[in-house]
Amino acid sequence: MYGETDYYPKAAFNKFGNNVSEEANPKINSILLHKVIIDGKEKVKTPKVAANCIEYNVKVDKKEKIDVPVLAYKRTTVMLNGKNINYAISSRGTVVVDGNKGNNRISVSYQPSKLLYIGMMVSVITWIGLLIGLIFSKRRNVN
Known part of the structure; x- marks a missing residue:
């Protein structure tokens, strides 16, 4: 059901x-x-x-x-x-x-498969990269 x-x-x-x-x-x-x-x-x-x-x-x-x-x-x-x-x-x-x-x-x-852990690491690295990119793009816009 x-x-x-x-x-x-x-x-x-x-x-x-x-x-x-x-x-x-x-x-x-x-x-x-x-x-x-x-x-x-x-x-x-x-x-x-x-x-x-x-x-x-x-x-x-x-x-x-x-x-x-x-x-x-x-x-x-x-x-x-x-x-x-x-x-x-x-x-x-x-x-x-x-x-x-x-x-x-x-x-x-x-x-769980090792592939799950690899996928999680890629996801975390991607989010960190996005946050860093967002911070630097805000700094450029202020200058």
């Missing part, structure tokens, strides 16, 4: 197309409703959200796969209990980790 699913990977959609109703596309609803899947069972968990980071705390009784409702993109990074780890991608296009017995703090973030 508000564009939440516009950039979801194709894996997040069922074969019924881009319909996001629960009947037609339960994968998307499970993501939007924050359903963590542990051993095939869904549990709703409230994430801790910060700038460019989503964190879930999940407790399991044994070592098993934990599918968190965070979409996996090209530069996604995952930390399990403070350590960078590799992850798999689930059938709904979300991050899957091998959880340890006990409490698991799973943090998912996105590492």
